[in-house]
Amino acid sequence: MGDNGGMSDPALAPRNAFVGVLIVWAVAVVASIGVGVFVSSEWRVPWLIVAFGGIVLLSFATQLWYGRTQGFILRVGGSTIGALLLMGVISIGFGLAALVT
Template sequence: MTEPALAPRSAFTGVIVVWAVAFVAAVAVGILVAEEWRIPWMLVAFGGTVLLSFAVQLWYGRTDGFILRVAGSVLGALLLMGMISVGFGLAALIPA
């Protein structure tokens, strides 16, 4: 049998890390990628954040609430990247 951890790591920290990576990835794609390639690269970046979410939560090492933590990470990353991509889309409509 394993002994319970005396001071377990915060589960919310992993969620915030995934959100931060999603923010940085979305802004980097929006700035560095040409307009016609932004959506495919946003999808690639979102796929990376999904994989990162699983990796972070598996590294956390607790089974209690695993699905909720992964779902929160992925849903938050999806909403964050969606809002950023809408912003870049609206900015693309403004004539230069």
């Protein structure tokens, strides 16, 4: 019988895909709070855009580290859209706080 190449064994206990999404969301919350606290108000939006670019790269890296192709686009999309929404809500909070003071 000929050798058709090595077959890969299925993962018996694959990593939880949702953990990678939660990690990206947690980093997005920490990054947006850090930008809101440490950056002056006129530079806050450009730095939030830079932070979101880093979040997108982190999302890709986290899901590539997961090592499964099934649902890759869904996981990356969910983590980046969720991070965008979280960062937007936090930036709205900082914007409203700047209006009050």
